[in-house]
Amino acid sequence: xxxxxxxxxxxxxxxxxxxxxxxxxxxxxxxxxxxxxxxxxxxxxxxxxxxxxxxxxxxxxxxxxxxxxxxxxxxxxxxxxxxxxxxxxxxxxxxxxxxxxxxxxxxxxxxxxxxxxxxxxxxxxxxxxxxxxxxxxxxxxxxxxxxxxxxxxxxxxxxxxxxxxxxxxxxxxxxxxxxxxxxxxxxxxxxxxxxxxxxxxxxxxxxxxxxxxxxxxxxxxxxxxxxxxxxxxxxxxxxxxxxxxxxxxxxxxxxxxxxxxxxxxxxxxxxxxxxxxxxxxxxxxxxxxxxxxxxxxxxxxxxxxxxxxxxxxxxxxxxxxxxxxxxxxxxxxxxxxxxxxxxxxxxxxxxxxxxxxxxxxxxxxxxxxxxxxxxxxxxxxxxxxxxxxxxxxxxxxxxxxxxxxxxxxxxxxxxxxxxxxxxxxxxxxxxxxxxxxxxxxxxxxxxxxxxxxxxxxxxxxxxxxxxxxxxxxxxxxxxxxxxxxxxxxxxxxxxxxxxxxxxxxxxxxxxxxxxxxxxxxxxx
Amino acid sequence: xxxxxxxxxxxxxxxxxxxxxxxxxxxxxxxxxxxxxxxxxxxxxxxxxxxxxxxxxxxxxxxxxxxxxxxxxxxxxxxxxxxxxxxxxxxxxxxxxxxxxxxxxxxxxxxxxxxxxxxxxxxxxxxxxxxxxxxxxxxxxxxxxxxxxxxxxxxxxxxxxxxxxxxxxxxxxxxxxxxxxxxxxxxxxxxxxxxxxxxxxxxxxxxxxxxxxxxxxxxxxxxxxxxxxxxxxxxxxxxxxxxxxxxxxxxxxxxxxxxxxxxxxxxxxxxxxxxxxxxxxxxxxxxxxxxxxxxxxxxxxxxxxxxxxxxxxxxxxxxxxxxxxxxxxxxxxxx
Numbered sequence: 003x004x005x006x007x008x009x010x011x012x013x014x015x016x017x018x019x020x021x022x023x024x025x026x027x028x029x030x031x032x033x034x035x036x037x038x039x040x041x042x043x044x045x046x047x048x049x050x051x052x053x054x055x056x057x058x059x060x061x062x063x064x065x066x067x068x069x070x071x072x073x074x075x076x077x078x079x080x081x082x083x084x085x086x087x088x089x090x091x092x093x094x095x096x097x098x099x100x101x102x103x104x105x106x107x108x109x110x111x112x113x114x115x116x117x118x119x120x121x122x123x124x125x126x127x128x129x130x131x132x133x134x135x136x137x138x139x140x141x142x143x144x145x146x147x148x149x150x151x152x153x154x155x156x157x158x159x160x161x162x163x164x165x166x167x168x169x170x171x172x173x174x175x176x177x178x179x180x181x182x183x184x185x186x187x188x189x190x191x192x193x194x195x196x197x198x199x200x201x202x203x204x205x206x207x208x209x210x211x212x213x214x215x216x217x218x219x220x221x222x223x224x225x226x227x228x229x230x231x232x233x234x235x236x237x238x239x240x241x242x243x244x245x246x247x248x249x250x251x252x253x254x255x256x257x258x259x260x261x262x263x264x265x266x267x268x269x270x271x272x273x274x275x276x277x278x279x280x281x282x283x284x285x286x287x288x289x290x291x292x293x294x295x296x297x298x299x300x301x302x303x304x305x306x307x308x309x310x311x312x313x314x315x316x317x318x319x320x321x322x323x324x325x326x327x328x329x330x331x332x333x334x335x336x337x338x339x340x341x342x343x344x345x346x347x348x349x350x351x352x353x354x355x356x357x358x359x360x361x362x363x364x365x366x367x368x369x370x371x372x373x374x375x376x377x378x379x380x381x382x383x384x385x386x387x388x389x390x391x392x393x394x395x396x397x398x399x400x401x402x403x404x405x406x407x408x409x410x411x412x413x414x415x416x417x418x419x420x421x422x423x424x425x426x427x428x429x430x431x432x433x434x435x436x437x438x439x440x441x442x443x444x445x446x447x448x449x450x451x452x453x454x455x456x457x458x459x460x461x462x463x464x465x466x467x468x469x470x471x472x473x474x475x476x477x478x479x480x481x482x483x484x485x486x487x488x489x490x491x492x493x494x495x496x497x498x499x500x501x502x503x504x505x506x507x508x509x510x511x512x513x514x515x516x517x518x519x520x521x522x523x524x525x526x
Numbered sequence: 527x528x529x530x531x532x533x534x535x536x537x538x539x540x541x542x543x544x545x546x547x548x549x550x551x552x553x554x555x556x557x558x559x560x561x562x563x564x565x566x567x568x569x570x571x572x573x574x575x576x577x578x579x580x581x582x583x584x585x586x587x588x589x590x591x592x593x594x595x596x597x598x599x600x601x602x603x604x605x606x607x608x609x610x611x612x613x614x615x616x617x618x619x620x621x622x623x624x625x626x627x628x629x630x631x632x633x634x635x636x637x638x639x640x641x642x643x644x645x646x647x648x649x650x651x652x653x654x655x656x657x658x659x660x661x662x663x664x665x666x667x668x669x670x671x672x673x674x675x676x677x678x679x680x681x682x683x684x685x686x687x688x689x690x691x692x693x694x695x696x697x698x699x700x701x702x703x704x705x706x707x708x709x710x711x712x713x714x715x716x717x718x719x720x721x722x723x724x725x726x727x728x729x730x731x732x733x734x735x736x737x738x739x740x741x742x743x744x745x746x747x748x749x750x751x752x753x754x755x756x757x758x759x760x761x762x763x764x765x766x767x768x769x770x771x772x773x774x775x776x777x778x779x780x781x782x783x784x785x786x787x788x789x790x791x792x793x794x795x796x797x798x799x800x801x802x803x804x805x806x807x808x809x810x811x812x813x814x815x816x817x818x819x820x821x822x823x824x825x826x827x828x829x830x831x832x833x834x835x836x837x838x839x840x841x842x843x844x845x846x847x848x849x850x851x852x853x854x855x856x857x858x859x860x861x
Contacts, residue, residue: 048852048855049852049853070532074804076801077802080805083804489761489762489763490762490763490764490765491762491763491764491765492711492730492731492732492764492765492767493764493765493766493767493785493786493831493832494730494766494767494785494830494831495730496712496730497711497712497730498686498687498712500631500670500672500686500712500714501730501767501769501829501830501831502545502590502629502631503629503647503670504830505543505562505588505829505830506588506606506629511562511587511588511606513586513587513588513606513607
């Protein structure tokens, strides 16, 4: 069974979940089988055949029944023979060994994926790649962190009413920045000019709109994405830290300005953008060198900027999960926007968003579009704004794609019936785009694996502390340690000359039997 | 599992790599070991705590193989000095039976015809009559002889180029069967089954083949080969040569020793591995079961077989272990 499953290309989670034997590194379908294996292979008394449950049990048995001292566990791979460990099934295995084991699985998996991709000649085949990423991003610990962060953020948001509007703004920038620099900039730049007003006036709507958005994401993601994604992302996007800070700022400066304040780190960038309304692209590029997709999108961005500028900010916040990644990888600014935790959140969201959105992988560029949609949704409140967003959305079919990412779409759909149609299209487009975007994802995902050249740095920067980074990195290093396609190396490879003959040629064994060898020998 | 303290290490092991180990066919405590230190060592494995060395015979060059004759009082050895020697451990008297024209790689004694059979890199098999101390016949082979083994009337000669010849010792003029090894790489060792049904051979490529003498089709269908003595190191499947094979005299199961320093017990009939012992410090150079099947002698020494090809073979890696088998250990399934 196990082999069958393996051949069927199981998910990483399945592989990781398989019970395995500490002593021989074999994995099993079922814990019961593992225990039976251990009793038969490792805990069996060689004298009487009795099967004990643990090494300790066997030791006591041998001492008491056979008066012998157990020294090592039988059939254990070198280094694992210790009888000091009390292992039953998968219980009792040292943490470090568990981690090492998981690493091996992950690296093997990555290797297999890579091989398969190479074999199938689909270098860009995003579907597989994204999946890997997702799985990695879905590390339970990371999810928990994100969830906590989200809860905090929600709580903070609930407390600060006026701040809400502001909060979303800051968050959104950070998030949006990651995915699509353009989007990010758009938000920042346009808002500064005209949007601030909007924000100020619309603060209430924003808050409402924004908050709902997070919720919305939940429903959307649910279908495409695993439940985890929904939960963690929105929260993450909301960035706990950002909220509290932002509200404070808002109180001071007012709705619109507040958002900027929150972005202080970004501000430097924004200013540049604002200064060069038309030239957003250049500044963005500089900042987001890492994110290749953003550059491409830039041309589009200007349009977007014009259309959605104001709304985007709030929306961006909502969307955070989607865009964040792009920002994080490529952009240094992130740190400014969000707390470290946020960064992590973004990353997580990224991975999720990417995969879920495209199925294969969401490009960094996608994120931006979502932001637009979000804007629409968020601004749904403000009817006037609605129309502009639509225009952009249509134009940026690709950008919209991000919508699929749960939060954006829900909003857009709900508020704008017409958009729903566009939304549907998006999914398709995303796929097509995926090739490009997928590349970006892969780069990020594989960055750990050192596969991609671009965006890797960014990814590392963002993900550093998260478990995902750890998981990913090892594969690169250990890739070849694992099963698939092993090279074979013969310790003794000469097929014609025997080892003895070789040895006999060594100087110290040199011997030239005298012609009268018999005589010599007899004398000896 | 538990590895009981049923193993000890012989004191005063050879000072250089071990080339062969063999228990006396009659006495369960007499162990003969030939070595690259130019000596053949005779041990009493039951004397004192760690056994004792009774005596040693010197050659002018490294000794490649050794065996017992009719009884504990007749020993044979052959080595790089091209000579085949017979000696009596009691008196120390030695006789040179004859000489090859290259190193003598293998010697074995056939009880049926009371003859010593030697195989050499000079492409010949020679038979000697120990009582007359004379060479009785010489048989040219197509390749260098790497290993020989005999049981009943059958002699198996494993040569270079994967050639394996079966002889009926009563008619050595022509090979009984000419075979090609079922292993794809150089044959390392060949050993006959105690029941005279067939033989097992091993190669430098971590593989063991079990074959049968009977040339009939149904009998030949039973032959098989399997991989062993391999390890994954750094993502590479490292394949070790299988240097030693030894059949258990009672159960018909066999042990294999590889360059990886691991000794495994196999049930050739059930095609199962029975045991795998803890790793030994260096390549396994020789294995032998005592005639009562109670002890397994394991000789380990470093060399080309475990990747140590720099010419430096640390003498401290040379060790001989005597493993006492537990009741039923080595017993095959369904026996």
